[in-house]
Amino acid sequence: MAPSMTEAGAAHPLLRFDDFHVRFPRGPAVRGIDLSLSKGEALGIVGESGSGKSVTWLAALGLLGPAAQITGSVRFDDQDLRTMPAGRLARLRGGRIALISQDPMSALNPVQRVGRQIAEVLRLHRGLSKTEARRETIRLFDQVGIPDARNRVDLFPHELSGGQNQRVMIAMALAGQPDLLVADEPTTALDVTIQAQILTLLDDLRRDLGMALVLISHDLAVVGELCDRISVFYAGRIVESAPMGRLLRAPAHPYTAGLIAAAPRLGRGRGTLTPIPGQVPDPWNMPKGCAFAPRCLHVRADCTHAQPDFAPVAGHRSHLSACVLSTPAQTLTPEQTDALT
Amino acid sequence: MTRFLIRRLLRAVLTILIVVVAAFVALRTTSDPAMVILGPDAPPDALAAFRKAWGLDQPLVIQFASYAWQILHGEFGKSMLDGADVLQKVTARVGVTLEIMVPALILGVVFGVALGTLAALNRGRWLDRLMMFGAVAGFSVPGFVLGLVLVLIFAVNLHWLPSGGNDSWTSALLPVFTLAVGWAAILARFTRSAMIEVLDQPYIRTGSAKGLLWHEVVLRHALPNASIPVVTMVGFMVGGLLAGAVVTESVFSWPGLGQLIVTSVTSRDVSVVQCVLVLVATTMVVSNMLVDLLYTWLDPRMKEAQA
Numbered sequence: 001m002a003p004s005m006t007e008a009g010a011a012h013p014l015l016r017f018d019d020f021h022v023r024f025p026r027g028p029a030v031r032g033i034d035l036s037l038s039k040g041e042a043l044g045i046v047g048e049s050g051s052g053k054s055v056t057w058l059a060a061l062g063l064l065g066p067a068a069q070i071t072g073s074v075r076f077d078d079q080d081l082r083t084m085p086a087g088r089l090a091r092l093r094g095g096r097i098a099l100i101s102q103d104p105m106s107a108l109n110p111v112q113r114v115g116r117q118i119a120e121v122l123r124l125h126r127g128l129s130k131t132e133a134r135r136e137t138i139r140l141f142d143q144v145g146i147p148d149a150r151n152r153v154d155l156f157p158h159e160l161s162g163g164q165n166q167r168v169m170i171a172m173a174l175a176g177q178p179d180l181l182v183a184d185e186p187t188t189a190l191d192v193t194i195q196a197q198i199l200t201l202l203d204d205l206r207r208d209l210g211m212a213l214v215l216i217s218h219d220l221a222v223v224g225e226l227c228d229r230i231s232v233f234y235a236g237r238i239v240e241s242a243p244m245g246r247l248l249r250a251p252a253h254p255y256t257a258g259l260i261a262a263a264p265r266l267g268r269g270r271g272t273l274t275p276i277p278g279q280v281p282d283p284w285n286m287p288k289g290c291a292f293a294p295r296c297l298h299v300r301a302d303c304t305h306a307q308p309d310f311a312p313v314a315g316h317r318s319h320l321s322a323c324v325l326s327t328p329a330q331t332l333t334p335e336q337t338d339a340l341t
Numbered sequence: 342m343t344r345f346l347i348r349r350l351l352r353a354v355l356t357i358l359i360v361v362v363a364a365f366v367a368l369r370t371t372s373d374p375a376m377v378i379l380g381p382d383a384p385p386d387a388l389a390a391f392r393k394a395w396g397l398d399q400p401l402v403i404q405f406a407s408y409a410w411q412i413l414h415g416e417f418g419k420s421m422l423d424g425a426d427v428l429q430k431v432t433a434r435v436g437v438t439l440e441i442m443v444p445a446l447i448l449g450v451v452f453g454v455a456l457g458t459l460a461a462l463n464r465g466r467w468l469d470r471l472m473m474f475g476a477v478a479g480f481s482v483p484g485f486v487l488g489l490v491l492v493l494i495f496a497v498n499l500h501w502l503p504s505g506g507n508d509s510w511t512s513a514l515l516p517v518f519t520l521a522v523g524w525a526a527i528l529a530r531f532t533r534s535a536m537i538e539v540l541d542q543p544y545i546r547t548g549s550a551k552g553l554l555w556h557e558v559v560l561r562h563a564l565p566n567a568s569i570p571v572v573t574m575v576g577f578m579v580g581g582l583l584a585g586a587v588v589t590e591s592v593f594s595w596p597g598l599g600q601l602i603v604t605s606v607t608s609r610d611v612s613v614v615q616c617v618l619v620l621v622a623t624t625m626v627v628s629n630m631l632v633d634l635l636y637t638w639l640d641p642r643m644k645e646a647q648a
Binding site for chain 1: 544548549552566
């Protein structure tokens, strides 16, 4: 076992991005991410589509293909994933780091029985024999709440519902006994009632198994439900990062405040939705300075000059924001927050 | 599944029946076998005797009824040209045709699938472009042109290989190669597009996310799935095996079924032509049915679609 496993704590994050960039031929997708994650932590990643929230993790895991140019470093358990030989990185995936993605129906091979697809992971990462793998697959199905597991393992993906397929994907992720589970929009393709079930399942499993969870979503409500800490992505950067409760209560970045205001909430009455005007800038046409400035209601002259520092908000070491309004030493007053929402 | 099978079987029988009727009517109404076989100068009473002997003087419906009765008893009759047993004459040629068709098909499948896969994995790079250029050239050039060029090079100029006939195993090389090039070219393009479609599917990324190395993803999740449409294509090729050699066999004077069709059509040896057509139609229909069955086995989603 690696030495860092025994020295758990903030000094040894499980995963750490430093000045991480991803660039596609059409333009930059991730523009300098610094982020760390401790063992067992539940981190939420929120942002609109195109904000780089998924690309960051796919790039870290080496799943983007040759068109993506990656710079900076991403270290998992003190090993640099970027300089690691491709074969070792491949075996880390599905083992210590598992990934589940948005649409479970298309993420499963349509012509293989679901049990076989999970057994593949068990044989690869845990060296189980065929019969052991089958027994373990059935146990995993039970664990993720698939009824009649013994028979369901022999079905094909099209014979299961979307929610059950997502449970299959989660079982597949658990099969490698991961330290980190990255769930990329795991409930977006599912019905609302099923969404809640899957989120509860992920939360329970994380607590039971002590694994870290990264939950990527465009939906602040989904992430807020489950996560200890939330990082908000905008146009390839993190604009705000804070413990969940604090972020929802006292957002320091106008974009976060806008997201909270734009989220529908039952019982708030009609006409209370406040959309954020405008659109995310195209990667090949990034504004100078703060990328949110063109849409920001509080834009000032200096917003368009330079990218604001990603710095702690006054009095809160764990609350960081990249906005001239909140740095160097000032968070939004309650009145300002109200004005934003 | 049983209902599906029965339906397919009935359709197969109907198809063969249509082929038999069409061939029968077409052969007997477009020209007079007696005139063609005995020659334009034959005396009228010889013609009449010939027609009477072969039943050609009867109404078409009666002729067909007795013909159908024969076939149902496995009798394909005798050649009008030399009186030989038609079935024996035809089956003797089937083996000769398969001698070039089977190796050519195997080569075509192996090279076509391998090159198409390689092209898909290198999509957009020079290797892909080079191979697709080769594939387009391969199936754009008609078999008889390629065959003649090969004869010109290897037989006429270099004297390495015989230009035709079936005297030694070397005679088979040029026709096999000619056929294989065409099939490999078609299959390479087909495999490439099937592979590219599969490689873009999210479950390929799942394969990588599981911890499989790239070649493992390709072998376990991409190739088997891309092979489903390719199998269909190969099935159709197998169905056309017996009939497909007409041109190639003519170019290389290969004494197979294709040549037999050409000679018996020109000489109006109707019973031979009919027998060959029934045989060809049957192989096509049977192989199409096998393709359908294989398809439902390879792709479990199809079972639902049929039910």
